[in-house]
Amino acid sequence: MTIERFRQLWTHRYFKYSHILKAHLLAYQAWIYFKKKKAKFAPGQELIAIVRTEHFGDIVAAEPISRYVRSLHPNAFIVWFVKPSYHELIDFNPSIDETFGEFCVTQRRILFEKNVFDKVYPLQFSNNNHCAKCQVFLDNPIADRKGINVHTYFNFGNLLEVFAQTADLINSRTPFPADDQPRLYLQDQHRQKADSLHLPENFIVIHCQSNYAPKDWPAARWDQLVQWLSENYSYHIVEIGLKSNLTTKESSYRNLCGQLSILETAEVIRRADFFIGLDSGPSHLANAGGTTGIILMGSLGAFPSYNPYSGSYGRQENAFFVRQEGKMCSELSCEFVKEKVANALETSALTKGE
Structure with a gap:
């Protein structure tokens, strides 16, 4: 030695x-x-x-x-x-x-x-x-x-x-026996932080990286999606998360990565018109905050198709899952995702009577 x-x-x-x-x-x-x-x-x-x-x-x-x-x-x-x-x-x-x-x-x-x-x-x-x-x-x-x-x-x-x-609270494969909608307990300090950001009136929050690479979608396709959204919709785009890997220079894009605590991030997501992201922590904040979600998902290990959410996202009442059976998230084409996002935005607008 x-x-x-x-x-x-x-x-x-x-x-x-x-x-x-x-x-x-x-x-x-x-x-x-x-x-x-x-x-x-x-x-x-x-x-x-x-x-x-x-x-x-x-x-x-x-x-x-x-x-x-x-x-x-x-x-x-x-x-x-x-x-x-x-x-x-x-x-x-x-x-x-x-x-x-x-x-x-x-x-x-x-x-x-x-x-x-x-x-x-x-x-x-x-x-x-x-x-x-x-x-x-x-x-x-x-x-x-x-x-x-x-x-x-x-x-x-x-x-x-x-x-x-x-935890032995329920038997195997048994529905949760109480209110299954996750909640957040946001405080004035989180609202004040969001106020200080002077966010636009209408915006979409995006989250582009999870803590597990097989759940991710390539950064280049996120850049294309941001460009497409900017060219076709009036929404501003706000990215949240720990660190951005995007290169977009769109004027409607704003990077808030690494600037917010978890609950400050939750308050920003809550104020958004839509959340577009991955099966990751921020999507659960969006579910708990009641923001309509467009979630890019793929097969995960032994699970070709799965639903991690309870509450309104679990029932897909205000969530749209973007996926193709048997494909990993990284395999979703940009054209496929843009089509699903467009359908989700249109469906949501019709539901809200806009």
Whole structure:
């Protein structure tokens, strides 16, 4: 072994085991914190945990579960476990008493082994629940028993129905038993940020990159779509997301990528006439915000055709799915997408009586 390789190995081990040690310490701190909190509860009051830590579209899709769990445990103290970067999606939810910013799955595993929580609702299945630094996967026996995993989950319904099943809230392949429309809890600060942007009166929000390449549509075709929209419609085009990969110079186009928080983005989408995007987090914000969506979708792994949404998008009441059976999103031609977008804009205008 060379000196350089030796150094790399022990640097890796140092950071790995330092991370694991920190996870253990934070777990014990959290256990003490919740023990003290629980000691002040009224007799019979429960401490309930809901676990959906990522991704933010999944957290939005799972929001109806917070209200359903509250209906099952009206007097409980309910804590939602989430990655810190997504805490704002939970912070303002009136059905949740506390947002717990999770350090990693090891911390959560140790905390739950202390049995301080009276009930845990895990909205995750085993092989999408991972800490890369600990190199640990956290199992969900409920999901394992039902056969729900990353290769099968869309065989069990939309995301809301899948998550409800992984928590044993409903039986397999059973519709969600309560209001299934996701909600957002936007605050004045989010509205004020949107006000400060001086958005045009009529605009379309676009989102062009997901967190998973097989769901994406090529940037060059997005550029063509923006040009076509600018030439044929009076709408301004506003792009949102983390980072733009477009090269368009259209005067009606505006790039807001990387400038907004999740809920600020949600408020911008809510104000738009239409959302055109991918099967990704912002499309779930559009669903929750009630903006008419035009969603570019394709086959995904073992799922040639699937519907991740509940609520109005799930019923396609104000959503148009742009897809071709068996084709990946990247395989959709620009002409095909333009045709479907034109039909959706026309149909929506007729519905609104414009």
